[in-house]
Amino acid sequence: MGNQQSFHYEPVEGEELSTAVVTAVAEAHDEDVIEQKWLISEDINTDALDGLFQDHQLKMTLQFEADTTTVTIIADEMGYPVIKVESHR
Template sequence: MRDTQEFFYEPGEDEPLSTAVVTAVAEAHHEDVLEQEWVISNDINADALDGLFQENNLKMTLQFEADSTTATIVADKNGDPVVKIESHR
C-alpha cells in the first residue's frame, strides 16, 4: 500500500478552478503542469467545475478521484475555494 501525501493549493483570485485543480495535481506529483499526462476533462467537466464556486458565499465541498489522487475542494471561511490533493502515488 502506498503512502498518502496531502497537498493544499489556494487558487489566485482570477484563476479558474479547473486550472487550480490541474496545477495542484501537478505540484502534488512534482510534475510540470504542461508535461503531466493527466487531462482533467477525462475525469470531470471543467466548465461545470469552474462555475461551482463562483458565488463566494457558498458553503460546499466537492470530492472526486483523478490521476491517483483524491481531489477535495472546500470553501474557506470567506467562501473562496481551497483545493486539497491526497496523492496515492
C-alpha cells in the same frame, strides 16, 4: 500501496478552478503542469467545475478521484475554494 501525501493549494485571484485543480495535482505529484499525462477533461466537466464556488456565499465541499489522487475542494470562511490533494502514488 505507496505513500499517501496531502497537498493544499489556494487558487490565485482570477484563476479558473479547473486550472487550479490541474496545477494542484501536478504539484502534488512533483510534476510539470504541461508535461503531466493526466488530462482533467477526461474525468471532469471543466465548465461545470469552473462554475462552482463563484457565489462566495456558498459553503460547500466537492470531492472526486482523479489521476491516483483524491481531490477535495472546500470553501474557506470567505467562500473561496481551497484545494486539498491526497496523492496515492
